[in-house]
Amino acid sequence: MQTNQLQNQVSEAYFLHNGEVCPIEVFQSLQIHHDPTIYEVLRVAQGVPLFFEEHFQRFVHSAELLGLNFPYSQENLQREIHRLIELNQFPDKNIKIIFNDDDRQQPHLFLFFIPSHYPSHQAYSEGVHTILYEAQRENPNAKVVAQTFREKINEAMAGQKSYEALLVNQKGEITEGSRSNFFCIKGGILYTATAQDVLVGITRSRVITLWQNLGLTVKEQPIPLSFLDKVEALFLTGTSPKVLPIASVNEKKYTSSEHLLMKQLQGAYDQLIETYIVNYLYPKPCHK
Numbered sequence: 001m002q003t004n005q006l007q008n009q010v011s012e013a014y015f016l017h018n019g020e021v022c023p024i025e026v027f028q029s030l031q032i033h034h035d036p037t038i039y040e041v042l043r044v045a046q047g048v049p050l051f052f053e054e055h056f057q058r059f060v061h062s063a064e065l066l067g068l069n070f071p072y073s074q075e076n077l078q079r080e081i082h083r084l085i086e087l088n089q090f091p092d093k094n095i096k097i098i099f100n101d102d103d104r105q106q107p108h109l110f111l112f113f114i115p116s117h118y119p120s121h122q123a124y125s126e127g128v129h130t131i132l133y134e135a136q137r138e139n140p141n142a143k144v145v146a147q148t149f150r151e152k153i154n155e156a157m158a159g160q161k162s163y164e165a166l167l168v169n170q171k172g173e174i175t176e177g178s179r180s181n182f183f184c185i186k187g188g189i190l191y192t193a194t195a196q197d198v199l200v201g202i203t204r205s206r207v208i209t210l211w212q213n214l215g216l217t218v219k220e221q222p223i224p225l226s227f228l229d230k231v232e233a234l235f236l237t238g239t240s241p242k243v244l245p246i247a248s249v250n251e252k253k254y255t256s257s258e259h260l261l262m263k264q265l266q267g268a269y270d271q272l273i274e275t276y277i278v279n280y281l282y283p284k285p286c287h288k
Helices: 003-007 024-029 052-065 074-087 121-126 147-160 202-213 225-229 260-281
Strands: 011-017 020-023 038-045 094-100 108-114 128-134 164-168 173-177 181-186 189-192 217-220 233-238 242-249
Touching: 011 024, 011 074, 020 024, 038 052, 052 074, 052 094, 052 202, 074 094, 074 108, 121 242, 128 147, 147 164, 173 225, 181 202, 181 225, 189 202, 202 217, 202 233, 202 242, 202 260, 233 260, 242 260
Parallel strands: 128 164, 128 242, 189 217
Antiparallel strands: 011 020, 011 108, 038 094, 094 108, 164 173, 173 181, 181 189, 181 233, 233 242
C-alpha cells in the first residue's frame, strides 16, 4: 500500500499498537493488512465510544468466524480505547480497530482515529444519491478488510457522484450498502435483507428495535430490485450516517426524507444516542 493511502487512513497525533503509544508518523511503516484481518469502526461522541458493547461482540464474532484467537477482554479493549481518546484530546471522530494474528507468537492489535466524514444537515433533510452495484461479500457476517473490493466500489461511486452503492446479488436482490445497511418502508412495514446475507450493523439492530417499539412490523426478507418501484421511503444505517434517507437510486427519485415514519425514526435514534452518552458518563449505581 502506498504511503499517501496509509496517511489517508489515519487521523490525530497518536495510535496504539499492541498497547504501545506510537506517533502517527510511523504508522506508514507498519503492515496492518495481513490476510485475514478483521476490523471494527466505532464512533466517539463527547468522549464516549458509542454502543461499545455491541461493537465488541461483533468484533469477537468476526474473529471466531475466521478462526482467529482474539486475546483481549471487553474491559481491556475498552480501556485501550479510552487511552486513545485521551491521548488525542477527545476528538469526535471514528476509531478503527484492526486485528490479525498472522504471527501466532505476536498478534497485532491497532487502534487509531480515522478521517471521519458525516452527512451534512442537507443530506439528512433531503436524502442522498445511491447507485446499484452488482457484488456480494464472500463472508457477509464477518467484518473483514477487503481492500480491492472497497477500491472498485469507491471508483464506481466516484464516477456517479454517489454517497453509497447498494449491493445486488446474483439473484437480483439488494442485500446492503457497501458500508451501511439498507431499509425500505412500505405500508408502515420496515423491510430489510435477512441477517444471514448481510453484515449485521450495530445501527441496524438498534433501528429494528426502535421500529418495533413504535408498534410497527419489521420483515427481514430478500428485497428484489422490482420492490424499488413499490416502496414509499428508503434509507441507510451505519456508524457514520446514523439513519440517512435515500433521495435516489440510479435515476429513480424518492421523497424518503419527507416520510413521517422516517422522521420519527431519525428522531428516536438521535435520542437513543443522547441517552446512551448520559448513561455511559453517569452510570446508575447498582443496588444489591
